[in-house]
Amino acid sequence: MLVGNVAxxxxxxxxxxxxxxxxxxxxxxxxxxxxxDFGFRFYPAPIAQxxxxxxxxxxxxxxxxSEYYHNRSxxxxxxxxxxxxxxxxxxxxxxxxxxxxxxxxxMSFGSRQLVYNDTINPDILSGLGTxxxxxxxxxxxxxxxxxxxxxxRLKGKRYGNLRPYIYLGGTYRIDLEKKxxxxxxxxMYKTGTYVDFAMGLDSYLQFFxxxxxxxxxxxxxxxxxxxVGTNENRIPYYGxxxxxxTSNVFSLVFYFE
Numbered sequence: 001m002l003v004g005n006v007a008x009x010x011x012x013x014x015x016x017x018x019x020x021x022x023x024x025x026x027x028x029x030x031x032x033x034x035x036x037d038f039g040f041r042f043y044p045a046p047i048a049q050x051x052x053x054x055x056x057x058x059x060x061x062x063x064x065x066s067e068y069y070h071n072r073s074x075x076x077x078x079x080x081x082x083x084x085x086x087x088x089x090x091x092x093x094x095x096x097x098x099x100x101x102x103x104x105x106x107m108s109f110g111s112r113q114l115v116y117n118d119t120i121n122p123d124i125l126s127g128l129g130t131x132x133x134x135x136x137x138x139x140x141x142x143x144x145x146x147x148x149x150x151x152x153r154l155k156g157k158r159y160g161n162l163r164p165y166i167y168l169g170g171t172y173r174i175d176l177e178k179k180x181x182x183x184x185x186x187x188m189y190k191t192g193t194y195v196d197f198a199m200g201l202d203s204y205l206q207f208f209x210x211x212x213x214x215x216x217x218x219x220x221x222x223x224x225x226x227x228v229g230t231n232e233n234r235i236p237y238y239g240x241x242x243x244x245x246t247s248n249v250f251s252l253v254f255y256f257e
Contacts, residue, residue: 014160014161015158015160015161015204016161016204016205016206017204017205017206017208017209020204020209021094021097021155021158021163022094023094024093024094025091025092025093025094026092026257027089027090027091027092027257028089028090028092028208028209028255028256028257029087029088029089029090029255029256030086030087030088030089030090030104030106030253030254030255030256031085031086031087031253031254031256032085032086032087032251032252032253032254033083033084033085033086033251033252034083034084034085034086034108034110034249034250034251034252035081035082035083035084035110035249035250035251036078036081036082036084036108036110036111036112036143036247036248036249036250037078037081037112037247037248037249037250038077038078038112038114038245038246038247038248039219039244039245039246039247039248040075040076040077040242040244040245041242041243041244041245042073042074042075042241042242042243043240043241043242043243044073045073046071046072046073047072047073047074047238047240047241048071048072050240050241052226052240053240072118073241074116074117074118074238074241075116075117075118075241076114076115076116076117076139076238077114077115078112078113078114078115079113079114079115080113082110082111082112082113083110084108084109084110084111084143085108085109085110086106086107086108086109086147086251086253087106087107088104088105088106088107088147089104089105089106090102090103090104090255090257091103091104092153092257095152098154098155098156099152099153099154099155100152100153100155101150101151101152101153102149102150102151102152102153102167102169103149103150104147104149104150105146105147105148105149106147106149107144107145107146107147108143108144108145108147108173108249108251109143109144109145110142110143110249111140111141111142111143112140112141112143113138113139113140113141114138114139114140114141115138116138116139116238139185142177143175143177144175144176144177145173145174145175145176146173146174146176147171147173148171148172148173148174149169149170149171149172149196150169150170150171151167151168151169151170151196152167152168152169153165153166153167154166154167154168155202158202158204161203161204161205162201162202162203162204163201163202163204164199164200164201164202165199165200165201165202165211166197166198166199166200167196167197167198167199167200167213167215168196168197169196170193170194170195170196171193171194171196171217172191172192172193172194173191173192173193173194173247174190174191175188175190175191175192176190185238185239186224186225186238186239186240186242187224187225187226187227187239188223188224188225188245189221189223189224189225191221192219192220192221192223192246192247193219193220193221194217194218194219194220194247194249195217195218195220196215196216196217197215197216197218198213198214198215198216198253199213199214200212200213200214200253201213208256208257209255209256209257210254210255210256211253211254211255211257212252212253212254213251213252213253213254213255214251214252214253215250215251215252215253216248216249216250216251217248217249217250217251218246218248219246219247219248220246221246222244222245222246223245223246223247224239224242224243224244224245225239226239226240
């Protein structure tokens with residue numbers, strides 16, 4: 001009996017919030033879980049032979065650096081993928097019967113754990129303790145993003161109290177986290193642009209619309225920063241192994257509108 005009532009409510013004649021999609025503007029909020037990842041492209045040569053390498057001006061440090069990194073080809077990957085969460089607000093503007101403009105600013109919290117194929121030189125981490133570093137080959141990189149997304153939701157036909165959709169848009173993200181340990185290993189820019197793709201399902205309940213969405217955000221900008229001063233005693237040499245670094249975010253989001 002219960003299954004029959006649910007099926008009738010979703011696909012039968014009873015429609016909740018029958019005029020909801022006709023509103024020119026409406027608002028809401030969202031909660032979500034995410035997983036953050038990096039995309040790497042490495043220079044094929046060892047660090048000491050890379051074209052972007054900056055050597056310290058101090059002769060003693062320069063000689064020590066050249067000896068340590070001469071034949072080292074550093075590689076890294078994110079392992080394992082760690083869960084995070086997101087929260088924000090929704091502003092929805094009706095464009096047409098099957099299209100809405102969505103502005104959904106919020107914040108995302110998460111981290112990435114990098115595992116290296118080589119131990120991290122302890123000299124570049126002296127004075128920092130072991131915070132964020134595990135067994136000299138794992139590096140934890142936390143992120144706290146301000147998310148500024150805008151995009152278009154293209155909606156399908158409504159079936160009872162369900163309606164599928166796809167979403168296309170872009171996000172500008174600002175990372176507020178101060179990466180004290182990570183910046184000794186490599187430098188990253190704090191801001192980046194992302195291209196967003198999503199698909200979801202609207203569920204029209206009695207008092208609100210619940211939308212469940214799977215979203216992928218692919219970073220466009222190269223986040224690795226090779227422009228560090230050569231007068232620093234601890235230049236983040238591991239960044240010079242990376243030619244291109246992009247950020248990717250995968251999310252499961254629940255919208256309440």
